[in-house]
Amino acid sequence: MMKRRKPERKNPASYLVMGGSLLMLAMLMTDLGDRRPKPVSNKCLEVVQSQSVLHRDKLSQLLSIPERSSREQVKAVISEPYCRLPQVEIRAGVPADREAYPLAFDPQTWFVVLYEGNEYAGYDFVFKK
């Protein structure tokens, strides 16, 4: 007489491992699939051009423009920003405008440019935290 095989009972821990793995896979796929710009966008005052990104060649051109050049010189190289950040006044009596662009080749990194009046004051990169 053949022995009837007992149904194999899984250890509850294995369900946890399987569930965790599936969850991690889902999170990874979501992250890989979502290439849209991420914060700095939560600091934006207004979105100007939601499709705007800064390409490597434009970035290189921009970095060759000396600080204290005119805003027009910068604007001639880079198109409209993704968004404007709130105006700030760091120096007494000199309001500063800030514009932000996600990098086309690394959308998690943002390029922030600061103008004071018609003067291009400087730039920096905001990395995803």
Add this chain to the structure above:
Amino acid sequence: MWGAISVGKVCYTACANALRIALLIPLTACGIAQEPPTARSVPIHQTWQIQPGSAIAGHRVLAGLGDISIDLAGQRVYAPFDGQMQPTAGNCVVFSSPEVPAYLLRLCGLRRPSLGSVQEGQALGRGEVLHFATLRKQTDGRWALVEPSSALLTRLLRSP
């Protein structure tokens, strides 16, 4: 930063910028989000002899021309933006933020200041008297002391 003056400086800064761009992808890909709070050298544009940290007749200078001294009375100061706190000369700290390119804030007189990455509104430290300076980047890479706005000081002093 860029040499509007000499060719040598243009080359140097152009190379530095190229390196910076080249580093962008590997840095973010590796998930390196925080810089360690290394000491930061801040070359000052104004060539005044007496700077915070100088010593005169055995006494340490706590502030110089261009600093604003505020009676904190033991209260805290707060990060005006997301940024970085780094120690610098004169027992001071430097606050920098990529959200406000071309500026640095120098704070002297804080006890046990927070170092490294800080969030907007986070307490940076407390003290009896804060000696505060706003520095704006010059085209030669040095930093000029400029007059801070009262709006900036308010962000620094007001609890969020």
